[in-house]
Amino acid sequence: MVLWVQVGAWTYHYSDQGDYTWEQARNFCQTFFTDLVAIQNQQEIEYLNKSLPFHGRYYWIGLRKLGGIWTWVGTGKALSKEAENWALGEPNNRRSNQDCVEIYIQRPQQAGKWNDEPCNRKKKALCYRASCQPFLCSQRGECVETIGSYRCECYPGFHGPECTDVVQCAKLEPKGGPMNCSHPYGDFSYNSTCEFGCHEGFERRGAGVLRCLPSQEWSANIPTCTAVACPVLRAPEKGELNCSHLHGDFTFGSTCAFSCQKGFVLKGPESRECTATGIWTGDATRCEAIACPVLSAPDQGEMHCSHLHGNFTYGSMCAFSCQTGFALVGLQSRECTATGTWTGDTPHCEAVTCPVLRAPEKGELNCSHLHGDFTFGSTCAFSCQKGFVLKGPESRECTATGTWTGDATRCEAIACPVLRAPEKGEMHCSHLHGNFTYGSTCAFSCQKGFVLKGLESRECTAMGIWTGDTPHCEAVTCPVLRAPEKGELNCSHLHGDFTFGSTCAFSCQKGFVLKGPENRECTATGTWTGDATRCEAIACPVLSAPDQGEMHCSHLHGNFTYGSMCAFSCQTGFALVGLQSRECTATGIWTGDTPHCEAISCPVLRAPEKGELNCSHLHGDFTFGSTCAFSCQKGFVLKGPESRECTATGTWTGDAPRCEAISCPVLSPPSRGQLSCSHVHGNFTYNSTCIFSCEEGFVRMGAEMLQCEATGNWTRDPPVCAEDGAFLKQVLAYSSSSALAVAGLVLSGGLIALLAKRLSDREEKRKLLKPTSDLGVPGTFTNSAYDANL
Structure with a gap:
C-alpha cells in the first residue's frame, strides 16, 4: 500500500509494505512519482520529521556519492556546504562502501539528520511528485519546488514572478557612423545587439558589436569613428615641410608641401596627400646638395x-x-x-731648407742631397782620426722642420773606463787628452793592513781599454777563532772573515761566566789582541744536609755549580718541610728556600675523664718519640694501656684508655623494707648512696644510709627490719648503760603510753594498705599513700 502526504501541488509519498535497497527505492519513486526526495531546506526537514511515521530502518533520500561528491540525483546538483544536514560524526564511510544516505525520521536522537549507509541495505522509500511544469516560469527561468508551491528562479536578463519582465538597457546613439541593431526581446533590452561602422576614410575606435547584459549595462562603451591616420611626415633633411589638416594631424585629407634650404635642390614631388587607405600619394621627397668640381692633392x-x-x-x-x-x-x-x-x-x-754643416775638428764630413743642397732629405756622415772617437751621431739628416737630426758631432779622444782606487788603496794618474782617455796612466798602492794584488800601474790604449787587470787590496789574514766550550762567538768582519780589522766578541751560555778578554781584534800584523778566552760554570753556595736528614747531589759542571742538583730526605719519624730538591741556577743562587726536617706529629692526647695525663716530648709536643702515661683519680681504675707512644706514622701505640668507677657489691632491700639509691658514676659504684626504710610495724635496725667507698666496700653493713616488740627487746638488750638511762627517760611516764598507742595504730593501717612494687631500685617497694599515713 502506498501512503502519501500532500502539501499543495507538491506531494511526498512512501510505502509501508516492505523495504527496498537504494536503487530499488529510486526505481519505485521514478515509476510511480518523480524521484527520491531532494531536500532543499530546514523547514522541509522539520515538516518531514513531524509528518512521517517512525520506521526502525528509516528512509532513503535522493542523495548519493557520485565520483566522490555527494549529489542530488533528481537535479544532478552537488550538495553545498551550507545545505549539509549530517548527524554528529557523519558521514563516516565505514568499510568504505557507504555511498547512499538515509534520514532519521522520528529518531529519539539526531531526529531529521542524515547518515551515510551501504546502498544494498533495505529501508523505506521517501518519494516526491514535482509541482513544476515545463510551461511555468515563461521558459525564462527554472522552476524550484517549495513546500506547498513552487517559485521561479529567473535566468539572467529576466525578472518578475513568472520571469515575464525583460531587463532594459539605455538607448544607444551612434557617434560619427552607421549603427545596425537586433532586438530579440524588445528595443534596447536584454540580448539586444548593435553593430557599428564608419564612413570611408574613417576607422572605428572601440568594440564593433555591443550587447545588452543582464546587469542593464552594455557590454562596452559606444565606439567612435576617427579619421584614418597616415605615417607622420618629416621635413626632408636640409628642407622644410608645410602641411594643412582637415580631420587631424596627418590624417585622411591632409596635404604637405616641400622646399629645400640654400645650397640644396628638391628631388621628388613638391607636395603629397593622405588617402583613405592611410598612405601618402607620390614617393618620398629629398633635398640634394649642389655639387662642385672634384679636387686633387698637390705634388709632395x-x-x-x-x-x-x-x-x-x-x-x-x-x-x-x-x-x-x-x-x-x-x-x-x-x-x-x-x-x-x-x-x-x-x-x-x-x-724645407736646413743650415749648412761643417766637418768636426779631428774629423771628416760626407753629404748626399735629394731635393737641393742642405734641404729636406739631405744626409751627412761624420768620421774621426785614429785615437779619437765620434761624439754625437755618425750621420745627420735635414728634417721637415728645417733642423738637423741629433746634436752637433765632435771627435773626442777615446775614453777608457774611469778607474777608481782599489778599496783600502790609493791611485795617482796623469792625463794627455782628458781624464781617463787615450794615453792616460794610473799607479796604485794600498793602506796599512792591506797588500796589493795585481799591477802597480795601467795605461789607456787607443782601443779604449786599460793594460792589465784591475789590481785590488786584500786585508791581512789572522788565524780563524773558535767559540769557547759552553760559549758563543760573534764576529764582525770589515774586510773578510778573520782579516785585518775583524773583531770578535765572546759570551758564555746561561750559567757560565767569561774568563779572559770579552773582545779580540785582528791587527795589521795578522795576529789577535789578547789571550784565549774560556767559559767557567757559575758557582752556588755549598749546601749541607738538614738536621735529622740527608742530602744527595749530582754535579754537571763542578761541585755546587750551575746545573748541580741536590735532593733532600729525612730520617724515620721526620717529614721534609720545603722543596725535595734544589738546583743551582745561572744567577749563582739555589732554587727555593732551605728545607728542614720536622718530627711527624701525632694527634694531641687528652687525659681521660676522672684521670690524669703525664707526657714527655723529645722533638716537640705530641710528635714522633713523645710518650704519655695515664692514671685515674681516687675511686676510679684505669682501663687500657698505662702509656702510649707517638710512632713514625703519626699514630699512637695502643687504644685510648679510660677511667671507670670502682664497683661495690650490689645491695638488695631488706625483708619487710625498701631501698632507694642514687648513683653518681654507675650502679653501685664509687660515691653511690643508698637509703633504707622499713614497712609499718617494723623498725630499721642498722644504718639508714650506706655509701660506696674507693675501696669497693660500703661504709657499713646493710640494716634489717624487725617488728616493734622485737625492737623494744633489742633496745633493752643491746643498749649500753648510758643508752638504758636515756631510754628510761624517754619511755617514762605518758611517753610509754603514747608509744603503745602509736604501735597499735600502725598495725591497723598496715592491714588496710597493701604496698605496690616500686619502679625504681630492684627489691625496693614504696607506696606514697602508705608512707604518708605512717
Whole structure:
C-alpha cells in the first residue's frame, strides 16, 4: 500500500509494505512519482520529521556519492556546504562502501539528520511528485519546488514572478557612423545587439558589436569613428615641410608641401596627400646638395676633405698639407659654395731648407742631397782620426722642420773606463787628452793592513781599454777563532772573515761566566789582541744536609755549580718541610728556600675523664718519640694501656684508655623494707648512696644510709627490719648503760603510753594498705599513700 502526504501541488509519498535497497527505492519513486526526495531546506526537514511515521530502518533520500561528491540525483546538483544536514560524526564511510544516505525520521536522537549507509541495505522509500511544469516560469527561468508551491528562479536578463519582465538597457546613439541593431526581446533590452561602422576614410575606435547584459549595462562603451591616420611626415633633411589638416594631424585629407634650404635642390614631388587607405600619394621627397668640381692633392702633398652632404658638394671642406719636409705655398683649405664653385686658388708644396754643416775638428764630413743642397732629405756622415772617437751621431739628416737630426758631432779622444782606487788603496794618474782617455796612466798602492794584488800601474790604449787587470787590496789574514766550550762567538768582519780589522766578541751560555778578554781584534800584523778566552760554570753556595736528614747531589759542571742538583730526605719519624730538591741556577743562587726536617706529629692526647695525663716530648709536643702515661683519680681504675707512644706514622701505640668507677657489691632491700639509691658514676659504684626504710610495724635496725667507698666496700653493713616488740627487746638488750638511762627517760611516764598507742595504730593501717612494687631500685617497694599515713 502506498501512503502519501500532500502539501499543495507538491506531494511526498512512501510505502509501508516492505523495504527496498537504494536503487530499488529510486526505481519505485521514478515509476510511480518523480524521484527520491531532494531536500532543499530546514523547514522541509522539520515538516518531514513531524509528518512521517517512525520506521526502525528509516528512509532513503535522493542523495548519493557520485565520483566522490555527494549529489542530488533528481537535479544532478552537488550538495553545498551550507545545505549539509549530517548527524554528529557523519558521514563516516565505514568499510568504505557507504555511498547512499538515509534520514532519521522520528529518531529519539539526531531526529531529521542524515547518515551515510551501504546502498544494498533495505529501508523505506521517501518519494516526491514535482509541482513544476515545463510551461511555468515563461521558459525564462527554472522552476524550484517549495513546500506547498513552487517559485521561479529567473535566468539572467529576466525578472518578475513568472520571469515575464525583460531587463532594459539605455538607448544607444551612434557617434560619427552607421549603427545596425537586433532586438530579440524588445528595443534596447536584454540580448539586444548593435553593430557599428564608419564612413570611408574613417576607422572605428572601440568594440564593433555591443550587447545588452543582464546587469542593464552594455557590454562596452559606444565606439567612435576617427579619421584614418597616415605615417607622420618629416621635413626632408636640409628642407622644410608645410602641411594643412582637415580631420587631424596627418590624417585622411591632409596635404604637405616641400622646399629645400640654400645650397640644396628638391628631388621628388613638391607636395603629397593622405588617402583613405592611410598612405601618402607620390614617393618620398629629398633635398640634394649642389655639387662642385672634384679636387686633387698637390705634388709632395696631401688633401683631407670633410663632406657634409655628399662628396665635393655644397658645404664640403678640403684641407691641404705637404709631406714631411715640404712647406705649403697657398691656401690651407678650400670650401664648396652654394654656386657650385670652390673658394681660392690651388696651393703647391716646396722642400724645407736646413743650415749648412761643417766637418768636426779631428774629423771628416760626407753629404748626399735629394731635393737641393742642405734641404729636406739631405744626409751627412761624420768620421774621426785614429785615437779619437765620434761624439754625437755618425750621420745627420735635414728634417721637415728645417733642423738637423741629433746634436752637433765632435771627435773626442777615446775614453777608457774611469778607474777608481782599489778599496783600502790609493791611485795617482796623469792625463794627455782628458781624464781617463787615450794615453792616460794610473799607479796604485794600498793602506796599512792591506797588500796589493795585481799591477802597480795601467795605461789607456787607443782601443779604449786599460793594460792589465784591475789590481785590488786584500786585508791581512789572522788565524780563524773558535767559540769557547759552553760559549758563543760573534764576529764582525770589515774586510773578510778573520782579516785585518775583524773583531770578535765572546759570551758564555746561561750559567757560565767569561774568563779572559770579552773582545779580540785582528791587527795589521795578522795576529789577535789578547789571550784565549774560556767559559767557567757559575758557582752556588755549598749546601749541607738538614738536621735529622740527608742530602744527595749530582754535579754537571763542578761541585755546587750551575746545573748541580741536590735532593733532600729525612730520617724515620721526620717529614721534609720545603722543596725535595734544589738546583743551582745561572744567577749563582739555589732554587727555593732551605728545607728542614720536622718530627711527624701525632694527634694531641687528652687525659681521660676522672684521670690524669703525664707526657714527655723529645722533638716537640705530641710528635714522633713523645710518650704519655695515664692514671685515674681516687675511686676510679684505669682501663687500657698505662702509656702510649707517638710512632713514625703519626699514630699512637695502643687504644685510648679510660677511667671507670670502682664497683661495690650490689645491695638488695631488706625483708619487710625498701631501698632507694642514687648513683653518681654507675650502679653501685664509687660515691653511690643508698637509703633504707622499713614497712609499718617494723623498725630499721642498722644504718639508714650506706655509701660506696674507693675501696669497693660500703661504709657499713646493710640494716634489717624487725617488728616493734622485737625492737623494744633489742633496745633493752643491746643498749649500753648510758643508752638504758636515756631510754628510761624517754619511755617514762605518758611517753610509754603514747608509744603503745602509736604501735597499735600502725598495725591497723598496715592491714588496710597493701604496698605496690616500686619502679625504681630492684627489691625496693614504696607506696606514697602508705608512707604518708605512717
